[in-house]
Amino acid sequence: MFQRQRSKEIFGLDIGSGYIKALQLKEIKDGHQLERLSITQLPPELIVDGSIIDSLSVVEAIKSTVSEMGIKIKEVAIAVSGHSSVIIKRISIPIMTEEELSESIKFEAEQHIPFDIEDVNLDFQILGAKESGNQMDILIIAVKKSKINEYVSVVGEAGLTPVIVDVDAFALGNMYEINYEVKADESIALINAGASTINMNVLKGGGSVFTRDSSAGSNLHTEALQKEFAISFDDAERLKYGGSVEGVPQDAVASVLTSASEALIAEISRSFDYFKGAVNNADVHGIVLCGGCSLVKGFAPLLSESVGINVKIVEPFKNIKIPATFDKNYLKNIGPIAAVAVGLALRRIGDR
Ligand SMILES: Nc1ncnc2c1ncn2[C@@H]1O[C@H](COP(=O)(O)OP(=O)(O)OP(=O)(O)O)[C@@H](O)[C@H]1O
Ligand SMILES: [Mg+2]
Numbered sequence: 008m009f010q011r012q013r014s015k016e017i018f019g020l021d022i023g024s025g026y027i028k029a030l031q032l033k034e035i036k037d038g039h040q041l042e043r044l045s046i047t048q049l050p051p052e053l054i055v056d057g058s059i060i061d062s063l064s065v066v067e068a069i070k071s072t073v074s075e076m077g078i079k080i081k082e083v084a085i086a087v088s089g090h091s092s093v094i095i096k097r098i099s100i101p102i103m104t105e106e107e108l109s110e111s112i113k114f115e116a117e118q119h120i121p122f123d124i125e126d127v128n129l130d131f132q133i134l135g136a137k138e139s140g141n142q143m144d145i146l147i148i149a150v151k152k153s154k155i156n157e158y159v160s161v162v163g164e165a166g167l168t169p170v171i172v173d174v175d176a177f178a179l180g181n182m183y184e185i186n187y188e189v190k191a192d193e194s195i196a197l198i199n200a201g202a203s204t205i206n207m208n209v210l211k212g213g214g215s216v217f218t219r220d221s222s223a224g225s226n227l228h229t230e231a232l233q234k235e236f237a238i239s240f241d242d243a244e245r246l247k248y249g250g251s252v253e254g255v256p257q258d259a260v261a262s263v264l265t266s267a268s269e270a271l272i273a274e275i276s277r278s279f280d281y282f283k284g285a286v287n288n289a290d291v292h293g294i295v296l297c298g299g300c301s302l303v304k305g306f307a308p309l310l311s312e313s314v315g316i317n318v319k320i321v322e323p324f325k326n327i328k329i330p331a332t333f334d335k336n337y338l339k340n341i342g343p344i345a346a347v348a349v350g351l352a353l354r355r356i357g358d359r
Contacts, residue, residue, distance in 0.1 A: 017082040017170060018043070019351025020073075021178075022065070022158060024054035025202030025225070025299055027072045028348035031080070032327065039185065039353070040328040045076040046341065051229070051240050056222055057089035057154075057204060062161050069165035083167045084354040085158055086347060088175035088206050088220050092154035094120050094127075095176065095218040097134070097285075099142045105133060108145065120149045127151055134214055146215060150174065171354045175199060176208035176218040178350030179297060185353065186325040189213035193292045196282075196316070198275060199346060200300030202226050205271070207278045209291065217286055219278045223271055225300040231267040232260065247303060261305070268306045272313045279314060297321040297346035323349040 018031035027049060031042040047068050053061045087093060096119050103111070112131050117124045127149040134144040155172050162169045179197045187195075191212040199206040203224040209217040225247075232243035236259075242252045246260050283289040294316050301307055301320045311318040323346040324338055338345075 015356055016080050017084055018080055019348045020083040020085050021348040021351060023201050026344055027068050028345055029072045029076050030348040030352045032352040038326060043076045043078055045072045047072040059157055059161055065161050066164045081168050082170045084171035084173060084351040085162055085169050086173040086175045086178050086351055087154050087158055088204055090220045092151040093174050094149045096147045097144060099144055102136055102141050102143045116147050116149060170356050175206045175347050178347045179208055180215055181353045182323050182346050182350035196291050196294045198294055199297040200224055201298040209282055217282045219281055221274045223274045225303060227271060228264055228267040228303055231263050235263045268309050272310050276314055291316050294318045295321050297343050299344045301343045321346050
């Protein structure tokens with residue numbers, strides 16, 4: 008039968024609780040080129056703890072983000088995250104083929120996933136045979152169907168077709184792969200600290216060895232400022248961005264931000280503790296910090312000092328060709344919040 012040729016082109020849509028980001032990349036001879044990018048800030052009450060509270064407003068925000076981009080493509084790659092809906096686990100099982108594992112993944116997953124297996128979409132990645140014996144390591148990825156439906160449905164209502172539903176941690180991995188040199192024996196922690204979620208993905212030789220999502224983020228900075236100075240969300244955001252608000256002394260702002268940063272860093276340290284408990288030889292050689300939190304003054308150096316690991320702020324456009332029509336300075340400034348969207352924009356229809 009004749010099948011209509013489907014356009015291979017898609018774009019990445021990262022529906023964060025703080026910002027919606029839409030980003031399109033074009034494949035060029037020696038890599039990728041940025042085609043389009045659009046970012047819309049959301050008011051704080053639309054998406055709370057990863058749940059879409061006000062879907063009508065989120066649909067409107069997606070529509071306006073996409074219309075500002077001026078794009079005809081309807082197919083998008085989206086992602087979900089959050090510890091209550093996404094579980095990624097590395098386990099060892101007897102060596103088998105991909106087909107065999109497809110058959111038995113449900114059985115393997117049932118023993119390791121704390122959700123009802125009927126309530127999740129399952130996927131896996133074979134990481135490779137262990138050095139000794141007849142075991143191999145795999146990653147099991149379980150995502151609650153209800154969470155997927157929630158996001159797929161707002162995207163659909165905005166007139167788009169979600170063709171890929173990824174998880175934030177893996178989108179970051181893809182973004183990393185095209186921008187950084189992967190060294191076989193090096194472990195790098197990708198940490199994405201957004202408005203209300205922190206995703207951690209530790210890569211060893213480029214492959215994921217550990218992931219953990221926590222429900223905390225830079226909203227903590229904003230809420231602390233609102234509470235301390237009895238100001239609105241918008242005023243608190245302005246202070247966070249380095250602006251000023253009448254009657255609020257700058258040094259007091261700095262100390263409120265520092266204590267909120269300390270609370271977030273304590274959560275990141277907990278993720279490192281879990282990582283050390285889960286993986287042998289848990290040395291981490293560097294952190295690549297993504298997400299809006301990395302733009303909060305003092306956060307990155309404080310993180311580095313607290314965990315004793317070198318922290319680099321992500322450059323998601325490092326290896327992406329930027330046409331002259333884009334403001335390079337702007338892209339540098341917003342880079343960290345576009346990291347997941349870059350990873351999503353790299354996906355193609357038919358990818359697993
Ligand atoms: N220049 C800046 N200075 C300080 N904070 C900033 C800056 N830009 C963004 N932020 C903060 O970063 C956060 C948004 O980051 P990001 O876009 O990574 O989160 P998100 O993806 O929307 O949220 P999540 O994934 O947690 O739902 C907001 O809390 C925002 O206030
Ligand atoms: Mg995010």
